[in-house]
Amino acid sequence: ELKVEQNPLFLSMQEGKNYTIYCNYSTTSDRLYWYRQDPGKSLESLFVLLSNGAVKQEGRLMASLDTKARLSTLHITAAVHDLSATYFCAVGGSEKLVFGKGMKLTVNP
Amino acid sequence: DTAVSQTPKYLVTQMGNDKSIKCEQNLGHDTMYWYKQDSKKFLKIMFSYNNKELIINETVPNRFSPKSPDKAHLNLHINSLELGDSAVYFCASSPPGGYGYTFGSGTRLTVV
Numbered sequence: 001e002l003k004v005e006q007n008p009l010f011l012s013m014q015e016g017k018n019y020t021i022y023c024n025y026s027t028t029s030d031r032l033y034w035y036r037q038d039p040g041k042s043l044e045s046l047f048v049l050l051s052n053g054a055v056k057q058e059g060r061l062m063a064s065l066d067t068k069a070r071l072s073t074l075h076i077t078a079a080v081h082d083l084s085a086t087y088f089c090a091v092g093g094s095e096k097l098v099f100g101k102g103m104k105l106t107v108n109p
Numbered sequence: 110d111t112a113v114s115q116t117p118k119y120l121v122t123q124m125g126n127d128k129s130i131k132c133e134q135n136l137g138h139d140t141m142y143w144y145k146q147d148s149k150k151f152l153k154i155m156f157s158y159n160n161k162e163l164i165i166n167e168t169v170p171n172r173f174s175p176k177s178p179d180k181a182h183l184n185l186h187i188n189s190l191e192l193g194d195s196a197v198y199f200c201a202s203s204p205p206g207g208y209g210y211t212f213g214s215g216t217r218l219t220v221v
Contacts, residue, residue, distance in 0.1 A: 033210070037150075042199065043212040050208075086150060094140055094207030096165050099152040 002027050004091050006100035014108050016078055021103050023072040023089035032072045033090045033097065034063050043088065046074075079107045112136050113213040115200050121219045122190055130185045130216045132200030139205050140164075141183040143175060146197040146215070155198075158183055190220045 003026040013019055023032070034046040047056045049065035049072060056063050060083065062075045072089055086104045090097040113134045122128050134141060143155040157165040161177045172188045183200060200213040 031208070042214045043152075045209065045211075048209055088152065090152075092207070094159075094203060094205070096142065096154040096157055096167070097210060098154070102150050102152075104150075 002029065002091060002098045004089060004098050004100040006087075006089055006103050008103060009101055010104050010106075012106045012108060013076075013079055015080055018075070018077050019079065020073050020075045021087065021105075023074070023100055025070045025072075025091045025098075028067070028070075029091040029093070031091070031093065032065050033092075034061075034072070034074055035088045035090065037086045037088065037102070046087075076105075081107050081109055083107050111214075113200055113202055113211050115198075115213040115216050117216060118214065119217050119219075121221065124190055124192060124220055126190050127186070127188045128190060128218070129187070130198055130200075130218075132183045132185070132213055134181055134200075134202040134211070136202055136204070136211060138202035138211070139180060140203045140207065141177065141180070142201040142203075142210075143183065143185050144199045144201060144212075146199060148196070152199070156183075156185075187218075190218075192220050194218060195220045 005024045032049045035043040047063040052067040054065045060077045065072045084107045086102045088102045090099045140159045142157045146152045155169045156175045158177045160180045174186045177183045197215045199215045201210045203210045
C-alpha cells in the first residue's frame with residue numbers, strides 16, 4: 001500500500017528565511033504533485049514532477065524529485081507572509097492520488 | 110467559467126438524513142473523483158470514475174453512492190448520515206494519464 005509522509009507537519013518561520021520540506025513515499029510511482037491549500041479553500045496545484053531529477057521553480061518555491069530515494073523536496077526561499085498555507089504532496093497516477101498529511105506553514109513578519 | 114464546480118458549498122443536516130452533492134467539470138476530462146478531507150485536513154480518495162465507469166471504490170461505506178450520468182458529472186449521494194460523515198468533500202477531475210488534477214471548491218458537510 002502506498003504511503004506518503006511529509007515532514008515537518010508544522011513550520012513557523014520568519015520572513016526572509018529559507019527552509020526545505022520533505023515528502024517521502026513508500027512505493028514506486030509515476031509522478032508527484034505539490035498542492036497549496038489556504039484555510040477554507042480548495043487545493044491549488046503548484047507542481048507536477050514526472051521524472052527522476054525533475055526540478056521546477058515558481059517564484060519563491062522550488063520542488064525536486066528523486067525517484068530512487070522516493071523523495072521530493074519543496075524549498076522555500078526568502079519566505080514572505082503570503083506563503084502561509086498548508087502544503088500537501090501527493091503521489092499517484094490516473095486512478096487516484098495518495099496525499100501526505102500536509103504541512104502547515106506560518107510565515108511571521 | 111469554473112472548471113470544476115460543486116454544489117452546495119455548505120450543507121448542514123441532521124443525523125439520519127439523506128443528502129446529495131453535485132459536481133460538474135467543463136474541462137473535457139475523462140476521470141472524476143471524490144475525495145474526503147477530515148477535520149485534521151487529511152485527504153483521502155473515496156471514488157474515481159473514468160468515462161462514467163467506477164474504477165476505484167476505496168472501502169467507503171455502502172451509504173455512499175456515487176453516480177456519473179455522463180463524463181462531465183459525478184454526484185455523491187449519502188444515505189443515513191452519521192456524525193462521522195462531517196467533513197469537506199472535494200470533487201476533482203483529470204485528463205487521460207492523470208497529468209494534472211483540478212479540484213472543485215469543496216462542500217463542507219456538517220451532520221448534527
